[in-house]
Amino acid sequence: MNKTLTIALVAHDNRKADLVEWAVHNAELLSKHHLVCTGTTGSLIKKAFDEHGIKADITCMNSGPLGGDAEIAAMVVKHQINLAVFLIDDLNPQPHEADIQMLLRQCRVHNVPIACNRYSADLMITSTLWDNDDYVPTEPKYVYFKR
């Protein structure tokens, strides 16, 4: 991929091992991009990258329950995120469910690709569309009533 992307990486506690493993597996590619993570996810990815001698540009926001998802959602709204990988723990409740839904919703509203499993993440980071200047993503066509 020739473009430099800003990629959000977020995982719930029970999915962090999975995301760290995925990030290390794809470190060569990820190290060419800017990574924005929620606090704990980012510190674990940094640690794993350090252990493997991988240099990467990683920005850590607040921890998810303390507003990290909300900060990344705000970046999505401002079109500062090109791609998000969000491994959600679908089997346990989270105290900040509202923020999680907000991040997912803002990615849908602003047409930001978001992978919620590793298979989707693999497909998204290997897509040739990133470098295809003729490809223009179709925006969602919402019909809504203005109040």
Ligand SMILES: O=C(CO)COP(=O)(O)O
């Ligand atoms: O809770 C999260 C996402 O909803 C992740 O936050 P942390 O990476 O800080 O654990």
